[in-house]
Amino acid sequence: MPRAARPTPAALPAPDWWAEGVEALLAAHGFDPGGVTLTPNPEPLDGLLRLILAQQNTWTVAQRQWDALKAAYPRWEAALLSEPEEIEAVLRGAGGGLARSKSRAIWGILRRLEEERGQPSLRFLHRLSSAEARATLQALPGVGQRTASLLLLFHLAQPAAAVDGNIERLLQRLEVVPPNWKADRQEQWLEGVLPPSAAFRAAFHRAGVRHGRDICTRKAPACSACVLREWCPSAQFFMAESLPE
Structure with missing residues (x-):
């Protein structure tokens, strides 16, 4: 049968x-x-990197890593001048897991955006449809469907x-x-x-x-x-x- x-x-x-x-x-x-108000993030790249840091981390640890990352690299262009190993050291210094894979994903995203868009930014996502934004996000290193959906919902205010x-x-x-x-x-x-x-x-x-x-x-x-x-x-x-x- x-x-x-x-x-x-x-x-x-x-x-x-x-x-x-x-x-x-x-x-x-x-x-x-x-009672829920969703405000689009002016720079969705910040939201994406926060979501990556939160993977298999508590939000407390992810926030600590985020603070350390921004202190080391006030502008994302500065992170591009570093090696992934330097970003990894920043994350390890703040505690939390998967520092190696996350540092490479972060550096890879910044590098891809610099190469394809001329600057490390995702502001252009605001001009795209949900389907186009999702496809763009999931083409980035280390970004799967779950991370893309969270970004669409909480940082672009799209009904994912x-x-x-x-x-x-x-x-x-x-x-x-x-x-x-x-x-x-x-x-x-x-x-x-x-x-x-x-x-x-x-x-x-x-x-x-x-x-x-x-x-x-x-x-x-x-x-x-x-x-x-x-x-x-x-x-x-x-x-x-x-x-x-």
Whole structure:
């Protein structure tokens, strides 16, 4: 027998409870889309480099690295005169992981923009469509779909559906997407099941991240405190596991 076709993100519908569940998630963490204001970053390059520093780092460490980077290179043209190893030393001095790969990504982005645009800047993204901006970003060294989506949403105020590790885990535990789908396919699915509003999607992203950090944690999730518990197949497993023998 021929194998059944795998569902595509565009063809997979949201469950009946999805809209109610999303509203419960937003309310539980105090993120009202009506109160979200997104202001485009005048220099999206700054936002992109901050996002790179935040990869597998806490925001506290990423901020410390950012401060050290800006102190060493007040203008990005100055960073281009350095070697990647010098940028790496700055990042290592501020603490945090992946200093080697991040320094090379940062230097590579600056170099690519200098070569192709004549200056290390992403201000031109404001004149592009979302699709054009995404393609431009994902062509840069070290920039994948997740980083591009976060930049589009929070630094260009475009209605991208960004998925981080917390949201990826949440969607898989809710079983609203197939377990083998990675963040890129989950983002495509969210594009079709969330309102096409940048403010709404920013609120959903922030609520999802907060929920993953505080409630739907990687280990020992607090299912009894979860507002999505009644719709979550995983909750029964985790709650039964936590019962005393």
